[in-house]
Amino acid sequence: MMNKKWWHNKVAYQIYPKSFKDTNGDGIGDIPGIISKLDYLKDLGVDILWISPMYQSPMVDNGYDISDYYAIDPMFGSMDEMKQLIKEAKKRNMYILMDLVVNHCSSEHEWFQKAMADPEGEYGSYFYIKDGKDGQPPTNWRSYFGGSVWEKIPGYDNKFYLHSFAKEQPDLNWENEIVREKIYEMICWWMDQGLSGFRIDAIMNIKKDLTWSDLKPDGPDGLADVYKITGKVEGIGDFLMEMKHRCFEPYDALTVGEAMFVKEDILPQFIGEDGYFSTIFAFEPCHAYRKGKNYMNYDWPQPFDEWREETFHNQEIVAKAGFEANIIENHDQPRGASLFIPEEDYGFYSLSALATIIFCERGLPFLYQGQEIGMSNRQWKYDEFNDLETINQYQIALKAGMSKEQALEIARHHSRDNARTPMQWSSEENAGFSKGKPWMPVNENYKVVNVAEEEKEYGSILNFYKRLIAFYKSEEYNEILTYGDFRPIYEKEDHIFAYSRSYGCQKLVLICNFSSKEKDIELSEDYENVIFVNYEQTTVIGNTLKMKPYECVIYEM
Known part of the structure; x- marks a missing residue:
């Protein structure tokens, strides 16, 4: 039996502040914009807000390159406005999480500037500075954004610093106790401002292979992806447990780790009762289409069988360990509506089916x-892309022999910019996001897909989400949907996503036809009480459930 926590029966929502709501007309979302929409989020049924980075930053990687952890970037507002946001959220019984980006900082951070001025001095040890091999990088590791993880230090022929991401994002040296102490001091300072916790960015990268050994090349560039180090090294748990004891436990903080590639046997160490984090994101089901492939030959949209298989496997192994955060999309992924649903099937029924599957x-x-x-997703032109990763991958695709059209098609599908287009509040100019020119192009469909229009229409996906969240949080079903066991059913049925949830003497069964074709399901049990649907009527003849395209039904046994 899992110990109950304050956040267990809640619903969380991620805000990408640059694209959420602009109030001063500069085309960039801001803190007053978030405050102005708190009542909208409360009405939706949201309890917990994770806000992507708003710290001071040169914005090379949209705020994930922090130059001052103690300052709010002026483009978003002021520290006083941040404190006001926390205060206004508390008035509504809502909780604020910020992003914790401590694998790396910005190359404009004071520490790094001092390190570059004197690589042999105190601040040089705050980062990973190594001698190269006759002027070549120390290892053949490839950064997440392409190219070597090593950048030559200006003024030195054979000294390099490590950056797992962009060269403007130097990795912090977690082996240095002084660095860790400064990080913990900063975390506690933010908790004292009234935060309820953090989403913790790229945390699996903080432990390095200190033997600085080459990896087996996995591409024509002779390099190997740096993420492979995470499966090779040991000892990350010492850092994570120290951070938990020092910073999170004293505040009963909710911590959501961006922890990918966690092996099944160590999952309990991450999210068990004494785990490093409260929870981690369930990335595997969303990334099923990537498995064993490189981004130039991903399947699109995500194949149903792989998604279902990965979900069922993930639910099974996580149940033995703890609790995960279930997602359809985030700021680092294409839109779930485009990833999971064929373009020709996009609409209320497919969107509501996907929402119900994930929520339950x-x-x-x-x-x-x-x-x-x-x-x-949006239809992009190449010169509209902002995301560094997308631009790099487009160029790599060209070098691999693809045409400009092929490279652009891949970039359109997979770009993180798809999730970063401005929030569509209305059919007014710029989707009601800003009175100025938005920093990122608005999706062309904003005149139809927007909050104002959908609030007026009972049968909209927005109002469906409100009903779904109310169902999830209802007194009758919140316990079973939060704590109930998960068991796959009808696994051999084509394009049928079905599972049961059991808790005490209560049992729910979800059956969804996730396809554009009608399907007949021979029911193995007598399901009587329909409690939630996305169609007005469910048809059962004898023991055959006659399912319409993207029909989703929940029974109570």
Whole structure:
């Protein structure tokens, strides 16, 4: 029996502040914009807000390159406004999480500037500075954004610093106790401002291979992806447990780790009763289409069988360990409406089916801004992309022999910019996001897909989400949907996503036809009480459930 926590029966929502709501007309979302929409989020049924970075930053990687952890970037507002946001959220019984980005900082951070001025001095040890091999990088590791993880230090022929991401994001040296102390001091300072916790970015990268050994090349560039180090090294748990004891436990903080590639046998160490984090994101089901492939030959949209298989496997192994945060999309992924649903099937029934499947799984439901209105991928031109990763991957695709059209098509599908287009509030100019020119192009479908229009229409996906969240949080079903066991059913049925949830003497069964074709399901049990649907009527003849395209039904046994 899992110990109950304050956040277990809640619904969370991610805000990408740059694209959420602009109030001063500069085309960039801001803190007053978030404050102005708290009542909208409360009405939706949201309890917990994770806000992507708003710290001072040169914005090379949209705020994930922090130059001052103690300051709010002026583009978003002031520290006083941040404190006001926390205060206004508390008035509504809502909780604020910020992003904790401590694998790396910005190359404009004071520490790094001092390190570059004197690589042999005190601040040089705050980072990973190594001698190269006759002027070449120390290892053949490839950064997440492409190219070597090593950048030559200006003025030195054979000294390099490590950056797992962009060269403007130098990795912090977690082996240095002084660095860790400064990080913990900063975390506690933010908790004292009234935060309820953090989403913890790229945390699996903080432990390095200190033998600095080459990896087996996995591409024509002779490099190997740096993420492979995470499966090779040991000892990360010492850092994570120290951070938990020093910073999170004293505040009963909710911590959501961006922890990918965690092996099944060590999952309890991450999210068990004494785990490093409260929970981690369930990335595997969303990334099923990537498995064993490189981004140039991903399947699109995500194949149903792989998604279902990965979900069922993930639910099984996580149940033995703890609690995950279930997602359809986030700021680092394409839109779930485009990833999971064929373009020709996009609409209310497919969107509502996807929402119901994810919300009723075991775990903490996590929405991303715009998901609740069915925001989808945009049709991009190359010169409109902002995301560094997308631009790099486009160039790599060209070098691999693809045409400009092929490279652009891949970038359109997979770009993180798809999730970063401005929130669509209305059919007014710029989707009601800003009175100025938005920093990122608005999706062309904003005149139809927007909050104002969907609030007026009972049968909209927005109002469906409100009903779904109310169902999830209802007195009758919140316990079973939060804590109930998860068991796959009808696994051999084509394009049928079905599972049961059991808790005490209560049992629910979800059956969804996740396809555009009608399907007949021979029911193995006598399901009597329909408690939630996305169609007005469910048809059962004898023991045959006659399912319409993207029909989803929940029974109570």
